[in-house]
Amino acid sequence: xxxxxxxxxxxxxxxxxxxxxxxxxxxxxxxxxxxxxxxxxxxxxxxxxxxxxxxxxxxxxxxxxxxxxxxxxxxxxxxxxxxxxxxxxxxxxxxxxxxxxxxxxxxxxxxxxxxxxxxxxxxxxxxxxxxxxxxxxxxxxxxxxxxxxxxxxxxxxxxxxxxxxxxxxxxxxxxxxxxxxxxxxxxxxxxxxxxxxxxxxxxxxxxxxxxxxxxxxxxxxxxxxxxxxxxxxxxxxxxxxxxxxxxxxxxxxxxxxxxxxxxxxxxxxxxxxxxxxxxxxxxxxxxxxxxxxxxxxxxxxxxxxxxxxxxxxxxxxxxxxxxxxxxxxxxxxxxxxxxxxxxxxxxxxxxxxxxxxxxxxxxxxxxxxxxxxxxxxxxxxxxxxxxxxxxxxxxxxxxxxxxxxxxxxxxxxxxxxxxxxxxxxxxxxxxxxxxxxxxxxxxxxxxxxxxxxxxxxxxxxxxxxxxxxxxxxxxxxxxxxxxxxxxxxxxxxxxxxxxxxxxxxxxxxxxxxxxxxxxxxxxxxxxxxxxxxxxxxxxxxxxxxxxxxxxxxxxxxxxxxxxxxxxxxxxxxxxxxxxxxxxxxxxxxxxxxxxxxxxxxxxxxxxxxxxxxxxxxxxxxxxxxxxxxxxxxxxxxxxxxxxxxxxxxxxxxxxxxxxxxxxxxxxxxxxxxxxxxxxxxxxxxxxxxxxxxxxxxxxxxxxxxxxxxxxxxxxxxxxxxxxxxxxxxxxxxxxxxxxxxxxxxxxxxxxxxxxxxxxxxxxxxxxxxxxxxxxxxxxxxxxxxxxxxxxxxxxxxxxxxxxxxxxxxxxxxxxxxxxxxxxxxxxxxxxxxxxxxxxxxxxxxx
Numbered sequence: 001x002x003x004x005x006x007x008x009x010x011x012x013x014x015x016x017x018x019x020x021x022x023x024x025x026x027x028x029x030x031x032x033x034x035x036x037x038x039x040x041x042x043x044x045x046x047x048x049x050x051x052x053x054x055x056x057x058x059x060x061x062x063x064x065x066x067x068x069x070x071x072x073x074x075x076x077x078x079x080x081x082x083x084x085x086x087x088x089x090x091x092x093x094x095x096x097x098x099x100x101x102x103x104x105x106x107x108x109x110x111x112x113x114x115x116x117x118x119x120x121x122x123x124x125x126x127x128x129x130x131x132x133x134x135x136x137x138x139x140x141x142x143x144x145x146x147x148x149x150x151x152x153x154x155x156x157x158x159x160x161x162x163x164x165x166x167x168x169x170x171x172x173x174x175x176x177x178x179x180x181x182x183x184x185x186x187x188x189x190x191x192x193x194x195x196x197x198x199x200x201x202x203x204x205x206x207x208x209x210x211x212x213x214x215x216x217x218x219x220x221x222x223x224x225x226x227x228x229x230x231x232x233x234x235x236x237x238x239x240x241x242x243x244x245x246x247x248x249x250x251x252x253x254x255x256x257x258x259x260x261x262x263x264x265x266x267x268x269x270x271x272x273x274x275x276x277x278x279x280x281x282x283x284x285x286x287x288x289x290x291x292x293x294x295x296x297x298x299x300x301x302x303x304x305x306x307x308x309x310x311x312x313x314x315x316x317x318x319x320x321x322x323x324x325x326x327x328x329x330x331x332x333x334x335x336x337x338x339x340x341x342x343x344x345x346x347x348x349x350x351x352x353x354x355x356x357x358x359x360x361x362x363x364x365x366x367x368x369x370x371x372x373x374x375x376x377x378x379x380x381x382x383x384x385x386x387x388x389x390x391x392x393x394x395x396x397x398x399x400x401x402x403x404x405x406x407x408x409x410x411x412x413x414x415x416x417x418x419x420x421x422x423x424x425x426x427x428x429x430x431x432x433x434x435x436x437x438x439x440x441x442x443x444x445x446x447x448x449x450x451x452x453x454x455x456x457x458x459x460x461x462x463x464x465x466x467x468x469x470x471x472x473x474x475x476x477x478x479x480x481x482x483x484x485x486x487x488x489x490x491x492x493x494x495x496x497x498x499x500x501x502x503x504x505x506x507x508x509x510x511x512x513x514x515x516x517x518x519x520x521x522x523x524x525x526x527x528x529x530x531x532x533x534x535x536x537x538x539x540x541x542x543x544x545x546x547x548x549x550x551x552x553x554x555x556x557x558x559x560x561x562x563x564x565x566x567x568x569x570x571x572x573x574x575x576x577x578x579x580x581x582x583x584x585x586x587x588x589x590x591x592x593x594x595x596x597x598x599x600x601x602x603x604x605x606x607x608x609x610x611x612x613x614x615x616x617x618x619x620x621x622x623x624x625x626x627x628x629x630x631x632x633x634x635x636x637x638x639x640x641x642x643x644x645x646x647x648x649x650x651x652x653x654x655x656x657x658x659x660x661x662x663x664x665x666x667x668x669x670x671x672x673x674x675x676x677x678x679x680x681x682x683x684x685x686x687x688x689x690x691x692x693x694x695x696x697x698x699x700x701x702x703x704x705x706x707x708x709x710x711x712x713x714x715x716x717x718x719x720x721x722x723x724x725x726x727x728x729x730x731x732x733x734x735x736x737x738x739x740x741x742x743x744x745x746x747x748x749x750x751x752x753x754x755x756x757x758x759x760x761x762x763x764x765x766x767x768x769x770x771x772x773x774x775x776x777x778x779x780x781x782x783x784x785x786x787x788x789x790x791x792x793x794x795x796x797x798x799x800x801x802x803x804x805x806x807x808x809x810x811x812x813x814x815x816x817x818x819x820x821x822x823x824x825x826x827x828x829x830x831x832x833x834x835x836x837x838x839x840x841x842x843x844x845x846x
Contacts, residue, residue: 027124027142036138043137043153043204043220119621121152137217145213146372147400148596150621151202154194154224155215157181161372162400162482163211167196167203176209194225207600210402212372252716256661260668267672297652301699305645313628314638315613321624323649324608325591326642327711328517330583331635332576332606333593335521335530338632339509339537340499346381347465348496352436354456359437360470360493361386367421367470370395370410378468378497397481406524407432411481420473422486426457426494429469436491445491456494457526464532465496466525499533506538508632516710517639519632520566522576527569534567542566550575558582576602589711593627593635595619610635640708645699647707652698655771657723659691659764662730666760669731670738676749678738680810683753687761687797694765694793697785706774706841722840726771729836733763733829740821750812754801758814759822761797763829765790770834774841777834 028036070089119134122144129144134152137143143152145163157163157179164176182200196203202215205226221227302319309316316322336342351357365386368379393412401408407424422429435442436449443449457467471489475481509519523530527544534542544567553561559582568579580602583590592599592606595615603609603622611623612630620626627634670678734756741747741755768790773780782790801811 027127028138028140030125033125033136033138033141036140037136040138041221042135044135119150119152121149122146137220139217139220141217143215143217145202145208145215147208147210147212149208151204151206151208153204153217154219154226155202155217157200157202157213157215159212159214161212161398163213164209164402165202165206166209167206179213181213196225210400212398212400252720260664263668264671271672297695297698298649300696301645301648301652304699305641308644309638309641312634312637312641314634314641315626315628316624317626318624321608322642322645324589324642325625325639326644326646327589327713328591328608328639328642329711330518330520330588331512331591331593332520332522332580332583332602333632334523335525335533336499336523338519338593338630339505339521339533339539340501342377342499342630344377344381344466344497344499346385346495347498348460349493350456350496351438351493352453352456352491353438354452354459354494357493360495362389363421363472363492364423364468364470364495365389366393366412366419367408367410367423370412371398371400371408376401378466378495381497382495399481399483399486405483405486407486409481409486411475411485418475418477420475420481420485420489421470422472422489423468423470423495426454426467426469429471429489430454430491432486433471433489433491435488437493442490453491458528460494460496461526461528462532464501464529464536465498466529468495468497469493470495501533501536505632508636509537509539512632512636512639515636515639515708517636520562520568520579522568522571522579524571525569527567530567530569539566544569547571547575550578555582555585559586562586563588573599573601577605580605589713591639595630643708643711644703646712647703648698648701650707650712651701651772652695653719654722655695655768656692657719658726658771659730659767660688661723661727662734663760663764665727666731666734666738670734674738674742674752676752679753679757682809683757683811686800686809687757687764690793690797691761691764694789695768695786697783697789700783700785701772702781702783704774704780718840722837725836725840726833729832730763730767730829733825733832734760737821737825741818745815745818750810751814751818754811754814755818755822757811758798758801758818759825762794762822763826765794765797766826766830767833770830770837 120131121134121137122129123132123137124130124142124144125132137153141153142158143155145151151165158181160179160181163179165179166176178199179202180199195201202208202213203226204220204224219225299319302322305322306316306319309322316325346361349356349358349361351359361382364382366389368376368382369389371379392414394414396411396413396418398411399409401424405424406428407422409420409422411418411420413419422432430445430450430453433445433450436445436453437443445453453469457469460467470492472492473485473487473489475485478485512519521530521534521542527546531542531544543565545561545565547568547570550558550568550571555578558578562579562582563586568575571579576599580590580592584605584607589607591608591610592602593610594600594603595612596619599611599619600622603611603619608625609623610625610627611619613620613626613628615623615626625638627638667678667684737756737759738752741752745751745755747755769782770777772782772786800806800809801814806812
């Protein structure tokens with residue numbers, strides 16, 4: 001959104017001033033387009049204001065716990081405890097400011113990564129068609145639309161050929177609607193410009209699924225129909241597995257904090273202690289158990305992962321998608337570019353009887369040359385082999401490809417004839433044929449001839465080739481042609497294309513399987529082709545299900561079937577979506593790799609939508625992750641980066657919650673049995689701040705193989721168990737420390753607080769080296785930066801009782817025997833925690 005306040009009423013964007021209609025065949029000049037862009041602004045939907053440091057700080061200070069801390073600081077200052085007030089306020093200020101600055105830097109880094117993907121539009125400027133950033137479109141621009149494009153702005157059509165557009169975001173209709181051209185001279189806005197029912201209007205945010213069109217832009221940015229909806233409502237992103245896990249964790253901490261605060265308030269009332277001091281202690285204790293730096297650590301970790309993924313040529317559009325990426329346990333993908341090279345070559349040209357012949361190639365070249373719908377690499381392969389069509393042919397009309405018909409037709413004319421030329425999937429083309437060509441003779445296509453033609457296609461498919469059938473029909477002159485004209489066709493032959501398997505595809509699929517990711521191939525190709533490619537790639541014999549079988553399976557039964565199936569062949573876009581939803585219903589984290597128009601619904605529905613840089617706009621916009629190279633090995637590397645990010649975030653939670661819980665539980669118990677506060681609020685806050693600060697380097701830490709071998713998901717129950725078990729171990733050693741300090745060393749309140757602060761902080765810091773790894777901490781080395789930050793924080797904490805700040809913080813210089821005791825108890829504590837950790841980790845990483 002564009003307003004400076006989320007609560008201010010939004011005023012509607014002013015209408016565009018009247019735009020002089022440009023000649024549709026020329027468009028605007030570049031100079032005029034720049035002038036209008038400066039006057040009217042960029043063609044971008046309203047969005048949230050850029051979140052800067054000031055906004056981050058105010059958001060953090062709005063946190064209830066931070067408000068309580070600031071209130072406590074104010075009360076302390078009012079009653080004369082100025083030092084306490086300054087330390088509390090300083091701890092809050094440093095924590096909030098560091099979080100805000102680091103978060104803002106991370107967001108900027110993510111924005112720089114996203115700038116590598118800029119939506120474009122085909123626009124006519126200075127009389128020539130060129131690609132232009134969508135944001136630079138202005139009213140009056142002439143744009144060209146073809147299948148697979150996102151409509152770049154609200155526009156009125158001046159030319160349309162079988163143009164079909166999906167606009168469910170505006171109308172709720174799931175089926176595409178046909179659009180037709182209006183008056184080429186009428187390109188100024190009017191009261192009905194935002195009516196999606198008008199056949200001559202197309203709208204920003206909708207997508208072209210078939211056909212061709214030329215349109216003149218009438219509204220851009222916030223003035224579009226979609227822009228007005230976005231300005232009023234704003235979009236709430238769907239909750240991901242990562243955000244759900246964080247929510248559950250937050251609720252668990254909230255319950256713990258509320259319990260501790262209420263318990264301590266009750267104790268202070270019963271024991272008739274100083275209410276202000278007890279309140280400060282309770283608040284400090286509550287803050288002590290909350291890992292205040294968790295948002296910053298999470299953002300830093302995800303941003304670091306995004307940078308590493310960018311080096312692997314993987315662009316992350318949303319930081320939260322990184323953790324979801326690492327959680328994928330099922331990857332759905334087409335075979336093209338995944339198991340195969342993705343470079344199609346024409347291998348054979350056959351006649352209707354399966355004999356070598358070039359007639360089908362010449363006719364297919366006519367179709368490929370004049371088709372303006374979805375760009376197909378098969379057309380490129382045909383034209384590369386046949387060259388440009390010869391003769392005096394000219395295009396009359398076309399019936400563009402769509403997923404339902406699975407064929408495309410063009411009507412071309414020469415001085416001698418007008419011919420409809422159709423090419424497409426063999427069974428789709430044969431369904432429209434009544435005859436076949438046999439060396440120049442037209443012979444009726446009876447059942448046996450049809451079976452023979454299908455046998456030709458089957459033989460080629462079993463050799464792993466993709467087959468297109470070519471057919472023609474001499475048509476009578478009409479003003480326009482439609483699907484109904486694709487009848488009484490004459491089968492002219494077949495084209496067989498090959499896409500060689502990638503040499504390492506099978507090995508990569510096996511590696512993914514070893515790392516807990518099952519690859520499922522979902523393709524529109526023939527099952528025999530899919531089987532051949534899988535076999536050639538070195539994959540085990542796949543279990544294949546075809547689309548017609550899915551139509552007979554209920555949604556409830558599809559889940560188990562999808563889990564058992566390796567390859568889905570001859571599937572429609574709706575069937576792809578059903579497969580994704582069925583797998584999600586079985587509690588799988590599903591990644592979907594796609595690059596076509598028909599992949600967009602599945603990309604949106606998957607836990608992680610993955611596309612490629614050269615995908616159609618619709619697919620790329622729907623994706624969370626964009627691969628600059630369509631390569632399973634690159635994708636595998638991205639998944640491992642996601643798991644590293646998850647591992648470091650989860651390690652932080654284990655460290656912070658277990659250590660904090662142990663210390664806070666010890667303080668709560670000590671406040672009941674000791675006649676003075678076991679630690680001053682300022683001492684708690686200083687220790688907690690140093691502890692959190694030491695873990696800022698955690699995103700740079702190494703991650704154990706246990707985090708990488710398979711996907712892991714949030715288990716708040718296991719996390720709570722770890723927190724309680726390790727925390728209680730810490731409390732037992734704190735109890736021993738209490739006894740020694742009071743009974744053996746006969747310490748007063750100041751000595752007790754100093755001795756326990758040193759013991760608590762030393763054990764809390766050094767145990768990080770134990771908890772950060774699932775294995776032996778002596779064999780798993782932390783990163784150098786993390787080691788340095790931990791040791792620096794530890795040195796500061798131990799030096800505080802000996803520093804000039806000791807008096808202000810309530811410390812005294814501890815005797816040598818206290819330091820010796822701390823060293824001994826720390827060594828025993830680390831040994832015990834290591835034993836407890838090993839058993840508990842088995843459940844966490846199961």
